[in-house]
Amino acid sequence: MLYLILSVLVSASLIFIFKLFQKFNIHTFQAIVINYMVCVVVGLCFPGGADVLQPEIFTRTWAYFAMALGTIFILTFYLMALTTQKVGVTATSVAAKISLVIPVLFSLLVLKTSLKEYTLVNYVGMVAALAAIVMTSIRPRKNSQVKTSTAVALLLPLIIFLNSGIADSLINYTNQHHLQPDEAGQFTMLTFATSAGVGGLVLLYQLVILRSAFSRRSILAGIVLGVPNYFSIFFLILALSAFGNDGAFLYPVNNIGIILVGALGAVIFFHEKLSRLNLLGIGVAILALLLISYQEIIAYLN
Structure with missing residues (x-):
């Protein structure tokens, strides 16, 4: 339970x-x-982390999936930051x-793998999830400090929803068809390294070609963000182990x-x-997660 809370x-x-x-x-x-550079440095401090620096890593069939995932990660992370600032913390989460x-x-x-038979209740939960995004994204206009159009307020969370879902699906596919259990650490490190590499190239373009100024405060801010970003995955893996790798139960509860x-x-x-509609959206989000995973929750409680 401690790892889940962390x-x-x-x-x-x-x-x-x-x-x-x-x-x-x-x-x-x-x-x-x-932040992603810091994630790589933190990862190198753990046993086996330096393996990702070996050229042989690219002979693995999952290496290119990790690089694709790393590109999606940095794009989604930036959109999460933008959405947090323009729409709000609640809608982003x-x-x-x-x-x-x-x-x-x-x-x-697609994968046609499932540990359970999905019922109408599960599918109702999926529809409710989409409704929750809309309800939590519409901001009160009177008291909003950041003026954001309704279209943008809806579009940004929906893009995050799609990108996050695509990333998780890619992890699912790679894990089933290409990844061995003892390669998970290398896969994670290469993903972070790709995010750092892609971001570094874009940043270099901004600094050299566009002549943007580099803020030294970005270094401290990146460290402050990078350390918890790495441990968000670290503690999630430990929590999965603590709950017998029962992701169907753990992920909804965690979320x-x-x-x-x-x-x-x-x-x-x-x-x-938060308006009444936003609060209702939070309630619908919780209900959606419960409906999607009610079988696992009932089984775990019994």
């Missing part, structure tokens, strides 16, 4: 840090690039965590926790004004 708290803190970037006028993209609908459907329709902590933190620390 996973929830560390994951929610990432979205809070994005909000602080806005408050302290941090260059978001620069900090995100530094809901969109990112409710995206488990996509890998679930991918497993059912519900992040949505609740995100919403609570948004109100307490950032004074986000």
Whole structure:
């Protein structure tokens, strides 16, 4: 249970840090690039982390999937930062965590692997998940400090929803067809390294060609973001092991926790004004996750 709580708290803190970037006028993209470099450095401190530096890594069939995933990761991370600043903490956390609908459907329709028979209740939960994104994304207009059009407020969370779901589906596919259990650490490290590499190239283009200024504050901000970003995955893996690798139970519970902590933190620390529709959306998000995984929850409780 301790690792689950730590996973929830560390994951929610990432979205809070994005909000602080806005408050302290941090260059978001620069900090995100530094963040992935920090993830690589932290990973190198663990046994086997340096294996990703060996050229032989690219002989693995999963290497190119890891690089594709790393590219998606940095794009999604930047969109999460943008959405947090333009729409709010609550909408971002809901969109990112409710995206488990996509890998679930991918497993059912494409991979055709499932540990259970999906019922009407499960599919109702998936529809409710989409409704939750819309309800939490529509911001109160009167008290909003950042003026964002309704179209943008809806589009950004939906893109995060799709990108996060595609990333999880890609992990699912790679794990089933290409990855061996003892290669998980190398796969994660190559993913982070790719995110750092892609981000570094874009940042170099901005600095050299576009002559953008580099902010030294981005280094500290990237460290502050990178350490919890690495441990968000680290604690999630430990939590999975603690719960017998029962991801069908753990992921919904973990995501519900992040949505609740995100919403609570948004109100307490950032004074986000949540309308009745937003609050209803949070409730629908929790209900959606419960409906999607009610069989596993009942089985675990019994």
